[in-house]
Amino acid sequence: MAKFYFCGKYNQDQIHNRFNQLIIRIEEEMKIISGQSILKSFLAAALLVMSMNLSFAQVSADAGKTLFTNYCASCHAKNMKTALTGPALGGAQERWGNDADLYSWIRNSQAMIQKGHPRALELWNQYKPTVMSNFDQLTDDEIGSLLAYINGVYDGSYGAPKGGPVAAQGVVAEKKSNNWLYWVLAAFLAGLSYLLFRIIGNLKQLSAAKQGMSYEKPTLWQTLRAKGVVGFLLFALVILGGYTTVNRAINLGRQQGYEPDQPIAFSHVTHAGENKIDCQYCHDGARRSKHSVIPATNTCMNCHRAIKVGSKYGTAEITKIYASIGYDPLTNTYLENYDQLSEDTLKAIYTAWMADSYITEKGVTALDAEGERLVASQWKNLVKALTNDEKKKIQGPIEWARIHGLPDHVYFNHAQHVSIGKVACQTCHGAVEKMEVVKQYSPLSMGWCVNCHRETEVKFTENPYYDSYERFHKELQEGKRSKVTVNDIGGLECQKCHY
Ligand code: HEC
Ligand code: HEC
Ligand code: HEC
Ligand code: HEC
Ligand code: HEC
Ligand code: HEC
Structure with a gap:
C-alpha cells in the first residue's frame, strides 16, 4: 500500500475514515461545481454553437x-450562363x-x-411548349441550397478555378467547414x-486543512502565470505550429476528392458506363x-466524326472537339491551313453548323429568335472553353484540367501496376465509369502506396515476369x-519510389 504522509499520526481505522471523508468531500465538490451555472451555461453555449452550425449546414x-x-x-x-x-x-x-414566387415556380x-x-409568362412565351419538370418534393432548405450553388457558380465564388496549377484549394475549403468543431472542442x-x-x-x-495548515487557493490568473503553465503553453504552441506546417506541406498538391471544371462536359458515365468503352481504348498509355x-x-x-449531335447538349459540347x-x-472535311484561320472565319463555320443543326431539329425553315440566342451562347461558351x-x-x-498529381520526387508507373501487377484501374481510381466528373478517389499518400504493397500478393506463378x-x-x-507480396520483391525500398 502506498504510504500516506499522515500514517505516523493515525491508526488504520482513522486513515480509513479520513479517506472516506475525503472522497465524500470530492463528491460534494463535484456536485457543487456541476450544479454551478458556469458548467451549465458552458454546456448550453456549446450546444447552441453546435445547433447553429448544424442549421447552417442544411443550406449549403x-x-x-x-x-x-x-x-x-x-x-x-x-455554368449557369448558357x-x-x-x-x-x-x-x-x-x-x-x-x-x-421563385420557390413556387421550381x-x-x-x-x-x-x-x-409576369416572369412565368415571359419564360413560357420564350420556351413553350417545353415544360419544366415539377419538383414539389424539394424542401425550402434544398431550394435554398440550389440557389446558393447557382449564385455561387454564376458570380464565380463557388468551386476551384479552371486549370492552372493544381492548388490545394479543395482541401482548404474542406477544412474550413469543420473549423467550428475544433472551436467547440477547444472551448470544451x-x-x-x-x-x-x-x-x-x-x-x-482540504489536505492543508487536514494538516492544520492554511492554504490559500491561487486565483486563476496566478495559476496561468505560473512557470509550468507558461512553459506548457509554449510547448503546445510549438507542437501545434509544427503540426499544421507539416500537414499543409503534406497536403500540398495532394487532394482527395479534387474535381475541377473541365473545358468539355465529358462524361465517364456516358462513355465508360453506358457505352461500355474500355478504359484503355482512351487511356492506352496505362x-x-x-x-x-x-x-x-x-x-x-x-x-465523333459520326456522333455529331449529342442527346444531352446537342451541338454545344461536341462542336468544341x-x-x-x-x-x-x-x-465532313478537315479545314485546310486551320492554324491560320481567324476567329471570325471559325465563328462563321461553326455557328453555321449549330444553326443548321437547330433548324433540322426544330423542323423550322430559318433560324428564329430562340435559335439565334442559342447559337450565340453556344459560340461564346465554346470560345471560353x-x-x-x-x-x-x-x-x-x-x-x-489535371486531377491527379504526385510530387516530382515520386516515381509511379502505370504499366508496372496495370500490365505486370494486374491491378484494376478501379482499385486506385474508384468506379470512374459512374463519375459524371472524375474525382481523385485515393489519397495518393505514401502510406496508401506502402499499405497496398504490404498487403497485395503478386500473381507470382501466373506471370513469367517473376x-x-x-x-x-x-x-x-x-x-x-504461402504467398509473395509486393513488399517481398522490394516494394517498400525507398529508391523504388523515390528518385
Ligand atoms: C426537363 C427540363 C428541366 C429540368 C429538369 C429543370 N428545368 Fe428549370 N426550366 C426548364 C425550362 C424549359 C424553363 C423555361 C420555362 C418553361 O418553359 O417552363 C425553365 C426555367 C427555370 C427557371 C426560371 C429561370 C429564369 O430565368 O427566370 C428556374 C429558376 C429553373 N428553371 C430552375 C430549375 C431548377 C432549380 C431545376 C432543378 C431542381 C430545374 N429548373 C430543372 C426546364 C427544366
Ligand atoms: C472515351 C474516352 C475515355 C474513356 C473510355 C475513359 N476515359 Fe478516363 N478520361 C478521358 C478524358 C477525356 C479525361 C479528361 C477529362 C476528365 O477528367 O473527365 C479522362 C480523365 C480520367 C482520369 C483523371 C485524369 C487526371 O486528370 O488525373 C482518370 C483517373 C480516368 N480518366 C480513368 C478512367 C477509367 C478508370 C476509365 C474506365 C473505367 C476511363 N477513364 C475511361 C477519356 C476517357
Ligand atoms: C468509342 C466511341 C467514342 C469515343 C472514342 C468518344 N466518344 Fe464521346 N460519345 C460517344 C457516345 C456513344 C456518346 C453518346 C451520344 C449521345 O448522347 O447520343 C458520346 C457522347 C459524348 C458527349 C455528350 C454529348 C451530348 O450532348 O450528350 C461529349 C461531350 C463527348 N462524347 C465528348 C467526347 C470526347 C471529348 C472524346 C475524346 C476524349 C470522346 N467523346 C470520345 C462515343 C465516343
Ligand atoms: C496502383 C494504382 C493505380 C492503378 C491500378 C491505376 N492508376 Fe491511374 N493513377 C494512379 C496514380 C498514383 C496517378 C498519379 C500519377 C502521377 O501523378 O504521376 C494516376 C494517374 C492517372 C491518370 C492521369 C494521367 C497520368 O498518367 O498521370 C489517368 C488518366 C489514369 N491514372 C488512368 C488510369 C487507368 C485508365 C487505369 C487502368 C488501366 C489506371 N489509371 C490504373 C494510380 C493508379
Ligand atoms: C492497389 C495496390 C497498389 C497501390 C495502391 C500501389 N501499388 Fe505499387 N505495386 C502494386 C503491385 C501489385 C505491384 C507489383 C507489380 C510488380 O511486380 O512490379 C506494385 C509494384 C510497384 C513498384 C515496383 C516494385 C518492384 O519492386 O519492382 C513500384 C516502384 C511501385 N509499385 C510504386 C508505387 C507507388 C509510388 C504507389 C503510390 C503512388 C503505388 N505503387 C501504389 C500495387 C499497388
Ligand atoms: C511504394 C512507394 C513508396 C516507398 C517504398 C517509399 N515512399 Fe516515400 N513517398 C511516396 C509517395 C507517393 C510520397 C508522396 C506523398 C504525398 O504527396 O503526400 C512520398 C513522400 C515521401 C517524403 C516526403 C514527405 C511527404 O509525406 O510528402 C519523404 C521524406 C519520403 N517519402 C521518404 C521515404 C523513405 C525514407 C522511404 C524508405 C523507407 C520511402 N519514402 C519509401 C511513396 C513511397
Missing part, C-alpha cells in the same frame, strides 16, 4: 451542387425578385404560368481545464508506359511460404 452550396446535378443539369447548363433546354439560371433569383412552374405571374477542453483547476485547488485546501495519358482529340474523332482540331461537320490567358487561339489541343525470383519459387514449392 455543396448540397446544392448535388441536387443540381441530380435534378436540374439535364436541362440547365452547369441556355440549354432551359434558360441559364445565373441571376434568376434577381429576375424573380420575390423568393416565395415546385410547380405550370401553376405559376396559369396564375399569370478549456472548460474542463477550469474544472480541474478548481478541483485541485479545493483538494489542496498498359505500356508510366503515364495513362489523357486521349488526344483524334481519339475522340474516331467516334471539332473547333479544336479543325473539322467542319457540315462538309478553348481559350485561356495563355492560349489565345481556339485552335490546338483541348486543355483538360521467373527470375528463384528463391521464392523454391520456397513456394517446398511449402515454406
